[in-house]
Amino acid sequence: MSNGTLLRDLRFGARQLTRNRAFSLLAVLMIAIGIGANTIVFSTVDSWLLKPLPFRDPQQLAAIWESESKNPSLPSIFAPWRHFQEWERQSTSFDSLAGFFWRGYTLTGLGETDSVLGQMVTQDYFSTLGIEAIRGREFQPDDVNGSPVVVLGQAFLQRRFGGDPDVIGKTLTLNDRTYGIIGVAPSGTSLPSVAQPDHPEDLWILLTPDEPNPANKPYRDSPDQPIGVIGRLKPGVNVAQAQAELTSIKVRVDEVSPPIWKNYTPFVAGLQSDATRSVRPTLLVLSGAVIFVLLIACTNIAGLLLARVAERRKELAIRAALGAGRRALVLQLLTESFLISAIGTAAGLFLAYVGLRSFLALNPFEIPAFNDVAINSRVLLFTILLSFLTAALFGVIPAIQAGRLDVNELLKESSRGSQGARHQRTRKILVVVEVALSLVL
Numbered sequence: 001m002s003n004g005t006l007l008r009d010l011r012f013g014a015r016q017l018t019r020n021r022a023f024s025l026l027a028v029l030m031i032a033i034g035i036g037a038n039t040i041v042f043s044t045v046d047s048w049l050l051k052p053l054p055f056r057d058p059q060q061l062a063a064i065w066e067s068e069s070k071n072p073s074l075p076s077i078f079a080p081w082r083h084f085q086e087w088e089r090q091s092t093s094f095d096s097l098a099g100f101f102w103r104g105y106t107l108t109g110l111g112e113t114d115s116v117l118g119q120m121v122t123q124d125y126f127s128t129l130g131i132e133a134i135r136g137r138e139f140q141p142d143d144v145n146g147s148p149v150v151v152l153g154q155a156f157l158q159r160r161f162g163g164d165p166d167v168i169g170k171t172l173t174l175n176d177r178t179y180g181i182i183g184v185a186p187s188g189t190s191l192p193s194v195a196q197p198d199h200p201e202d203l204w205i206l207l208t209p210d211e212p213n214p215a216n217k218p219y220r221d222s223p224d225q226p227i228g229v230i231g232r233l234k235p236g237v238n239v240a241q242a243q244a245e246l247t248s249i250k251v252r253v254d255e256v257s258p259p260i261w262k263n264y265t266p267f268v269a270g271l272q273s274d275a276t277r278s279v280r281p282t283l284l285v286l287s288g289a290v291i292f293v294l295l296i297a298c299t300n301i302a303g304l305l306l307a308r309v310a311e312r313r314k315e316l317a318i319r320a321a322l323g324a325g326r327r328a329l330v331l332q333l334l335t336e337s338f339l340i341s342a343i344g345t346a347a348g349l350f351l352a353y354v355g356l357r358s359f360l361a362l363n364p365f366e367i368p369a370f371n372d373v374a375i376n377s378r379v380l381l382f383t384i385l386l387s388f389l390t391a392a393l394f395g396v397i398p399a400i401q402a403g404r405l406d407v408n409e410l411l412k413e414s415s416r417g418s419q420g421a422r423h424q425r426t427r428k429i430l431v432v433v434e435v436a437l438s439l440v441l
Contacts, residue, residue: 010335010339014339016336017336017339017340020308023304023308024340026304027301027304027340027344028340028343028344028347029344029347030297030300030301030344031297031301031340031341031343031344031345031347031348031390032344032345032347032348032350032351033293033297033348033351034290034293034294034296034297034298034344034348034390035294035344035345035347035348035349035351035352035383035386035387035390036347036348036349036350036351036352036355037290037293037294037352037355038290038291038293038294038383038386039348039349039352039356039375039379039382039383039386040290040352040355040356040359041283041286041287041290042287042379042382042383043352043356043373043374043375043376043379044283044359044373045283045287046373046376046378046379046382047371047372047373047374048276048279048280048283048371049276049280049283050378051371052272053271053272053275053371054188054371055129055130055131056129056130056131057130057232058271058272059270060095060232060233060234060235061128061129061230061231061232061233061270061271061272062094062230062231062232062233062239062242062268062269062270062271062274063075063228063229063230063268063269063270063271063274063275064079064087064097064229064230064231064246064266064267064268065077065078065079065229065266065267065269065274066078066079066080066083066264066265066266066267067264067265067266067267068263068264068265069262069263069264069265072265072267073267074267075267075269075274075277076264077226077264078101078226078227078228078229079226079227079229079266080223080224080225080226080227080257080261081099081219081222081223081224081225081226081227082223082224082253082257083249083250083253083261083266084097084099084227084229086249086250086252086253087229087246087249087250088122090249091231091242091245091246091249092234092245093231093233093234093237093241093242093245093246094231094232094233094234094237094242095128095231095232095233095234096124096127096128096231096232097122097124097128097229097230097231098121098122098123098124098125098127098128098129098229098230098231099121099122099125099207099227099228099229100119100120100121100122100125100191100207100227100228100229100230101119101120101207101213101214101225101226101227101228102117102118102119102120102201103117103118103119103120103205103213103214104116104117104118105117105118105174105175105203105205106174106175106176107160107172107173107174108173108176109171109172109173110160110172114160116156116174116202116203117201117202118150118174118201118202118203118204118205119190119201119203119204119205120204120205120206120207120211120213121139121204121205121206121207122206122207123139123140123141123143123144123206124139125139125204125230126138126139126151126185126189126204128230128231128232129189129230130232131185131186131189132186133151133183133184133185133186134154134184134185134186135165135167135168135183135184136151136168136181136182136183136184137182137183138151138183138185139151139182139206143182143206144206144208145208147178147180148177148178148179148180148205148206148208148211149179149180149181149182149205149206150172150174150179150180150181150182150203150204150205150206151181151182151183151184151185151203151204152167152181152183152184152185152202152203153184153185153187153189153190153201153202153203153204154184154185154186154187155187155202156202156203157184167181167184168181168182168183168184169181172203174203174205175212177212179205185204189201189204191230191275207219207227213225223257224258230271231268239268239269239270240268242268243266243267243268246266246268247265247266250265250266289441292437292440292441293441294386294390295393295437296434296437296438296441297394298390298393298394299394299430299433299434299437300434301340301394302393302394302395302397302398302430303427303430303431303434305333305337305394305395305397305398306397306398306426306427306430307427308398309333309398330399330400331399333395333398333399334391334395334396334399336395337391337392337394337395337396337398337399338388338391338395340391340395341387341388341390341391341394341395342387342391344387344390345383345384345386345387345390348383349375349380349383352375352383353375356373356374356375360373397426397430
């Protein structure tokens with residue numbers, strides 16, 4: 001098809017759509033809803049399931065839980081402090097292991113008393129994730145035996161210190177204990193937490209054996225205190241090998257541990273798959289649902305286009321009699337279909353932009369994503385490809401039907417019944433397909 005022919009078909013298609021405004025608005029609306037819903041869901045899927053974690057070499061990061069021995073493939077609880085200490089000391093599968101746990105703190109000494117969310121972390125937490133401080137430094141081995149220290153979150157720095165560039169070296173009083181500020185962590189340092197859905201950490205406290213746990217007891221005196229564990233696997237080591245090693249270490253530790261821990265076994269999973277474990281089934285089901293919505297819309301529009309082809313039989317026959325071949329007629333109808341799809345996609349992107357903001361405000365998964373959920377270049381590419389596929393899905397059947405029209409018969413009045421019957425059969429099939437899709441949805 002030459003550029004001149006394409007432009008002529010586009011102009012003619014635009015006139016046809018303008019002439020049939022009710023049909024055009026209905027078709028565009030159905031496409032917009034289908035495309036918009038798919039764009040919103042794909043934006044979320046892209047953020048949660050497709051993008052790598054915003055950490056260094058994220059494929060090497062693992063989450064470590066303990067699961068009930070009767071359900072070893074289902075992580076259920078954090079490991080106890082005693083297990084973490086022995087894993088950290090004896091394991092050879094990891095370059096580093098880090099522990100963490102959330103704790104609420106009362107901040108005093110900076111004007112009004114405030115409640116902040118802190119995360120107690122071991123010395124290797126930032127290095128395990130591959131995060132570097134944007135000001136000051138991260139925790140170092142020497143800090144474990146020094147005075148209490150803290151790393152601030154970037155948002156907390158802005159909120160309580162007005163972004164003070166000289167904050168390093170100052171102190172904070174948290175739960176009546178003084179901590180020295182040694183660094184500022186970049187945004188995106190927080191791990192998604194089911195326990196704290198809408199409030200990322202304000203600061204990170206170095207967790208030492210003397211640091212009080214949430215029950216206000218030093219960790220050295222609370223070997224059964226739960227602690228979250230993450231690790232960076234060594235190159236060439238997979239999660240199954242790491243899990244087997246941690247299990248053997250745990251068995252030795254449990255010889256002198258309370259009997260309850262013998263009912264649990266270590267569970268190791270990739271950090272990203274673990275973080276998305278609770279939302280993955282929902283996202284996959286939701287993806288399937290919006291695809292079915294789009295398929296139903298395509299079936300609807302295909303039926304409408306078939307009805308229009310039936311109404312335009314005489315017009316198509318006259319064009320054919322004047323020299324337009326079957327290929328030209330098919331391409332004209334396909335051009336009109338792609339024009340509808342393009343307009344519907346533009347409207348769908350607008351709906352997606354508005355809808356995504358509402359979707360995120362509702363926070364249906366109750367936990368923040370690792371990456372920003374947005375309509376980025378990858379989502380736009382997906383939407384464009386989906387637009388072409390959509391146009392092909394609802395446009396190909398009417399175009400094929402138009403290509404099968406018998407010009408000689410159509411120009412005779414007696415031909416009306418046979419040509420209409422063929423269209424009716426196809427439309428009935430489309431109705432059956434639409435009902436089936438709706439029932440599955």
